[in-house]
Amino acid sequence: MAYNPQYAGKYPDGNDPQYPQGQSMQFSPGQVQQYPQGQVPQQPGNQPMVVVMAPQQQDQSPRQFKHALCGCFDNCGVCILTLFCPCYTFGKTAGEVGSSCIGCGLGYLCLPCILGGVIRGKVRAEKGINGSVIGDFCTHCWCPFCAIIQDHNEVVVGAMGESMARE
Incomplete structure (x- = not known):
C-alpha cells in the first residue's frame, strides 16, 4: 500500500485491519490503471488508495x-594508417577496450582472426552492439582491414583525421 498523507497517523503501528501484513493483494487486469509519472488520481471518500508505480522502460533494443x-573512408586518416600498419590501429583499439595495446598489436601479426574476433567481441560488449562470436571471427578473417577500421571508429572518437560519417 502506498503512503498517503491523508491517512498518516490513523494506524500508528502500521497495522491496518483492512490489509493485514503478509497478505498479498490480487488485482485483475481491469483494476490496474497506469498514470503518468507525477500524477496521482484522487479517490473520493475514506477509501484507501493503492498506487503502484511501475518503473519506466528504457529502450533496450540492440545497437548496430x-x-x-x-x-x-569515414575516417581517411585511420584508413591510410591501417593500410600500411594494421597492427598499430588494432593495438590502439585493443587498448581502448581494456586489453594490452602493444601485446595485441604484436599478437595480431601471428593470430589476426582469433585476436581480431576477441577484440571485436569486447567492442560489441562495451558499446551494447548485437552480434555473435562466430560473426566476429568471420569478419576479421574475410574483411580484416574493414573490421579493424570499423572497430577503431566505434571506440576512438576524433582520432587521426576528421570523421566524414553522416549522423
Missing part, C-alpha cells in the same frame, strides 16, 4: 555499429 563495415 555507427560506421558500416565497408565505411572505411
Whole structure:
C-alpha cells in the first residue's frame, strides 16, 4: 500500500485491519490503471488508495555499429594508417577496450582472426552492439582491414583525421 498523507497517523503501528501484513493483494487486469509519472488520481471518500508505480522502460533494443563495415573512408586518416600498419590501429583499439595495446598489436601479426574476433567481441560488449562470436571471427578473417577500421571508429572518437560519417 502506498503512503498517503491523508491517512498518516490513523494506524500508528502500521497495522491496518483492512490489509493485514503478509497478505498479498490480487488485482485483475481491469483494476490496474497506469498514470503518468507525477500524477496521482484522487479517490473520493475514506477509501484507501493503492498506487503502484511501475518503473519506466528504457529502450533496450540492440545497437548496430555507427560506421558500416565497408565505411572505411569515414575516417581517411585511420584508413591510410591501417593500410600500411594494421597492427598499430588494432593495438590502439585493443587498448581502448581494456586489453594490452602493444601485446595485441604484436599478437595480431601471428593470430589476426582469433585476436581480431576477441577484440571485436569486447567492442560489441562495451558499446551494447548485437552480434555473435562466430560473426566476429568471420569478419576479421574475410574483411580484416574493414573490421579493424570499423572497430577503431566505434571506440576512438576524433582520432587521426576528421570523421566524414553522416549522423
